[in-house]
Amino acid sequence: MFQLSNEAKEQVLNELKRYESKQSAVLPALYIAQKDNKGYVNAAVIKELSKVMEIPESQINEVFTFYTMYNKKTVGEHHIQVCRTISCMINGAPELTEHLCNELHVNLGEVTKDGKFSVSEVECLGSCGTAPMIQITHADGTSQYHENLSKESAMNILRGLK
Amino acid sequence: MQTQETKYLTEFYHLPEFKTLDGYKKNGGYKELEKALKMQPQEIIDTVKASGLRGRGGAGFSTGMKWGFLPKNNEPRYLLCNADEGEPGTFKDRMMMEKAPHQLIEGMIISAFAIGSKKSYIYVRGEYETSINSLLNAIQEAYKAGFLGKNILGSGFDHDMDVYRGAGAYICGEETGMISSLEGLKGQPKLKPPFPAVQGYLKKPTIVNNVETLAAVKYIIRDGADHYKKFGTEKSTGTKLFSLSGNIVKPGNYEVPLAFPLKDMIFGLGGGMKSGRQLKAVIPGGSSAPVLTADEAMRATLDYECLAGMGTMLGSGAIIVIDDSNCMVECLANLMHFYHHESCGQCTPCREGTGWLDKIVHSIITGKGRMQDIDLLMKVADNMKGKTICALSDAAALPVLSFVPKFRDEFEYYVREGKSKVKGRTYTMPHYMSAGAH
DSSP states (O other): OOOHHHHHHHHHHHHHSSSSSSGHHHHHHHHHHHHHHHTTHHHHHHHHHHHHOOOOOHHHHHHHHOTTTSOOOOOEEEHHHHHHHOHHHHHTTHHHHHHHHHHOOOOOTTOTHHHHHEEEEEOOOOOOGGOOOEEEEETSEEEEEEEOHHHHHHHHHHHHOO | OOOOOOOSSSTEEEEEEEGHHHHHHEEEEHHHHHHTTOOOOHHHHHHHHHHHHHHHTTTBBHHHHHHTTTTTSOOOOEEHHHHHOSSTTTTHHHHHHOOOOHHHHHHHHHHHHHOSSSSSEEEEEETOHHHHHHHHHHHHHHHHHTTTEEEESSSSSEEEEEEOOOOOOOOSSSHHHHHHHHHHHOOOOOSSSSTTTTSSSGSSSSSEEHHHHHHHHHHHHHHHHHHHHHHBBSSSEEEEEEEESSSBSSEEEEEEEEEEEEHHHHIIIIIIBTTTOOEEEEESSSSTTTTEEHHHHHHHSSHHHHHHHHHHTTTOEEEEEEETTTTTTHHHHHHHHHHHHHSOOOHHHHEEEEEEOOOHHHHTTTTTOHHHHHHHHHHHHHTTTOOSSHHHHHHHHHHHHHHHHTTTHHHHHHHHSSSSTTHHHHHHHTTTTOOOOO
């Protein structure tokens, strides 16, 4: 059984009061819960949110499964998201993804053995003029864009995170 | 060859302090809010209407006319800023929110006053964390300075503003999908009518405008409609930010008057093609806009009428430049994967159609295509146009309906030879793409 930490619970309760309608708090609450559960959400997390928010599980679950930024399974402490869409594609994104997967010994969607990294491909991140690029989301829920990458500069960024 | 920008909205973007309240105020910030609060709301609406400002998010609808659809009563209404910038190739709103958050906030307060809204939200795509933090910080500064909250600058006008974070769904950039999402639901679009101006967020009248549109309102109030109309053409007034990307020497955001030649954007401001490559194709208005051949691109000007006349659109102002080292069949496959992934699943022609387009074009690039698949692509795309609640289905169909006829020889070659005419090899699924990766 999953329980939200006191801090996370308080944050969820604040979100419930923040918008004109209670239901609007579902998206922010899922972010809070994801951060509180090591970066992903599962059925136990939905159950707990439902109890705290007094919103049916089904209504939270359909939101959870609709949006891509809620992780459905475990991710690494540093979750690497490579933009795959056209401007990045024609500027070397496929080669970058391949290099990262080879260096980290993972396929897309997998976590490295030490739990540090995971790699996924995502659709356009709105950084097309600085292609290729990645977004790295960390265990604390924060994230950064890293732009104008080469294979070497991307690996240097990862080395800095170890 | 024109090689200069017209920095109207972006005049002070080079100043790092422009993102802070002090730096913004030093450079004319919040002056127009003071001015607007002394005007009649209808006078502001009329000025915006007279300026010819059209929505900068993609659809290009008259902003003043949109505001005019609100019911003429005292019913509570919302202003919703669309900052869910997701159209592939577009990255101008992100720059605006990061470099000049107060410019957007001031434009929004003026607009909210004009339409009589006491509450506004900025819906920012979830990935734009830097933009979200920049806006939250600026909103806090604006409250402290009395530009937000109760009785703004002693005018008697109250307004509250907040940021709402999306969670990764292209469809939420569609205004009714955005409203569903803000309501805490799946971001599925709603059938129109009723239009959001009549029934939007929580069934209350809601005006949804793009970041760049709302920021422009400040300058229309500052200089007047006639001055704004001096930029551009009769039907495409003002300046616009264009996001230039792809195989180009100097990619980036450029502000120019509408009707600026596309050729000058690519070869002047953009510095031309990389090392000895030739221009092959240009997508002029974000990935949904029909592609132009190099010849067509050389003749195009960046305004609503010219691009519509060439069978494409200005869209969000995202110009994707493609050189001759690229295979157009593989470019289309990339886009079809995108639309298939982003279809919300609500309407059958889109849900099934994007899936089929994705499958058919991928079977061609993996060497399994049949000659009749080329016409099948066209047929499926044709059956998706204008048959759904929102425009995503059309957005997926339009690239097919332009890529295939304009670059048909590449599609036929891929089917006949089982490999790319440009790359000389078949696309193979990379080993790292294990099943179910995304």
